[in-house]
Amino acid sequence: MSTTTTLHWHTVCPLTRLDLDRGVAALVDGMQVALFRTADGLYAIDNRDPVTGAYVLSRGIVGSRQGVPTVASPLHKQVYDLRTGDCLDLPGVAVTRHEIRCREGLVEVRLRQEE
Known part of the structure; x- marks a missing residue:
């Protein structure tokens, strides 16, 4: 059985570096994370x-x-659903979703890792 551990917030980049409806890869604490900015919000x-x-x-x-x-x-x-990480085409397949926020104009990510 796996459990999920939540780590601390990592500052990644200014919000202005994320283009609307485009993804960007970032190395966060040694892990490759895909960041997305949409009209609905931020996703990682x-x-x-x-x-x-x-x-x-x-x-x-x-x-x-x-x-x-x-x-x-x-x-x-x-x-993939950006809110949950679930694959909408293949039941049971998912990508790990991470918490993301914008604080004082900076994008921050909190990793979720399976143990």
């Missing part, structure tokens, strides 16, 4: 595509499905 997920194992989700296509903010993997186009 692992950059690793759980289907292929490639670190590419930050280069995915940002969109929505039935009002849910999403990113589609650039490799095989599986779509």
Whole structure:
């Protein structure tokens, strides 16, 4: 059985460095994280595509499905819910979601790691 550990907040970049509806990869405490800024808010997920194992989700296509903010993997186009990390195309597949916030104009991420 795995448990989730929550670590401290890491400052990543100024909010102005994140373009609307585009992803960007960031190295946060040694982990590749994909950051997204949409009209709905900020999202952070692992950059690793759980289907292929490639670190590419930050280069995915940002969109929505039935009002849910999403990113589609650039490799095989599986779509992930940015709010939960769940794959909307393959039941049981998910990417780890991390907490993200903007504080005083700076984007901060708090990693969630499976033990």
